[in-house]
Amino acid sequence: MDQAEKLRKLVKEQNSPKPTSRVITVTSGKGGVGKSSISVNLALALSRLGKKVLILDADFGLANIEVMLGIRPKYNLADLMFKGKNLPDIITNGPENIGFISGGSGIQELTNLTKDQIIYLINKLVELDQTVDIIIIDTGAGITDSVLQFATASSEILLVTTPEPTSITDAYALLKTLNKKAIFSVEDTAIRLIANRVTLDEKADDIYEKLKTVASKFLNLNLDYLGYIPLDNTVSKAVIRQQPVISVYPNSSFAKQINSFAMKLCDTDMEINQRKKGITQVFLKLLRSRIQK
Numbered sequence: 394m395d396q397a398e399k400l401r402k403l404v405k406e407q408n409s410p411k412p413t414s415r416v417i418t419v420t421s422g423k424g425g426v427g428k429s430s431i432s433v434n435l436a437l438a439l440s441r442l443g444k445k446v447l448i449l450d451a452d453f454g455l456a457n458i459e460v461m462l463g464i465r466p467k468y469n470l471a472d473l474m475f476k477g478k479n480l481p482d483i484i485t486n487g488p489e490n491i492g493f494i495s496g497g498s499g500i501q502e503l504t505n506l507t508k509d510q511i512i513y514l515i516n517k518l519v520e521l522d523q524t525v526d527i528i529i530i531d532t533g534a535g536i537t538d539s540v541l542q543f544a545t546a547s548s549e550i551l552l553v554t555t556p557e558p559t560s561i562t563d564a565y566a567l568l569k570t571l572n573k574k575a576i577f578s579v580e581d582t583a584i585r586l587i588a589n590r591v592t593l594d595e596k597a598d599d600i601y602e603k604l605k606t607v608a609s610k611f612l613n614l615n616l617d618y619l620g621y622i623p624l625d626n627t628v629s630k631a632v633i634r635q636q637p638v639i640s641v642y643p644n645s646s647f648a649k650q651i652n653s654f655a656m657k658l659c660d661t662d663m664e665i666n667q668r669k670k671g672i673t674q675v676f677l678k679l680l681r682s683r684i685q686k
């Protein structure tokens with residue numbers, strides 16, 4: 394049996410543990426549309442609704458979230474995988490009790506794990522699943538393998554676009570590529586659109602309706618709508634202060650929309666519970682798709 398086959402077998406053999414965390418993957422076709430701003434502030438808004446929230450930054454090389462939260466993690470996921478670090482070592486405490494894990498090079502290195510390292514990682518993820526209510530994954534930008542793998546492995550996707558035509562066509566391209574993946578399951582995945590940086594003269598609902606129509610007609614995909622966020626200069630002001638928008642500008646239109654999204658997401662808790670798979674399952678799926686490549 395070659396190494397790839399052994400890993401395939403091992404990943405298949407892992408029993409599905411009882412999941413507890415809800416994984417929400419924030420993604421986009423085009424970069425720079427507001428994924429990190431939305432992830433950070435949504436995490437805080439959900440935490441204020443009583444959820445234990447953690448952000449996983451899967452955007453290798455960029456430290457946007459760290460800047461937005463004003464934190465500097467000492468270790469990352471790769472340190473857990475290769476240096477035997479424990480969860481408390483790699484979870485940095487952010488504002489208002491939210492936790493943060495930097496993926497570091499860990500996401501890329503998933504393919505290079507030994508059997509013992511996979512078992513160690515999976516055990517730690519099971520532990521994480523049991524301690525956290527919601528995990529928000531901020532994926533990298535663009536239609537890369539890593540973004541697609543996270544999106545296919547998650548049961549809840551928040552797809553962010555701006556009204557720019559290139560951002561909308563890239564969002565559609567992402568859906569199209571996702572839909573072609575053998576392991577992508579339409580029934581098991583809720584995809585919700587967020588239109589960000591919308592100005593008064595742009596009709597956010599039209600963006601959704603157009604994307605929904607083409608996704609349904611050409612891809613047979615159902616696209617839901619979480620809502621829109623106006624273009625709001627408090628977002629960049631908050632970045633300069635290295636604090637989340639909803640902490641420093643709680644009455645801004647950005648903060649109000651984020652709070653309403655958090656409430657909507659909690660409203661659908663019941664429905665999502667049936668699909669809830671947890672972070673362990675997401676990583677098992679990621680491992681499977683990488684081994685199959």
Ligand SMILES: Nc1ncnc2c1ncn2[C@@H]1O[C@H](COP(=O)(O)OP(=O)(O)OP(=O)(O)O)[C@@H](O)[C@H]1O
Pocket residue numbers: 421423424425426427428429430431452455457533534589590591622623624625626628629632647
């Ligand atoms: N609603 C908004 N109004 C005004 N500016 C915004 C809004 N949302 C995000 N921005 C700004 O847009 C820029 C990109 O935001 P952000 O870094 O969150 O995007 P991203 O999708 O995570 O980027 P990347 O693809 O590089 O990871 C930042 O300068 C941010 O301040």
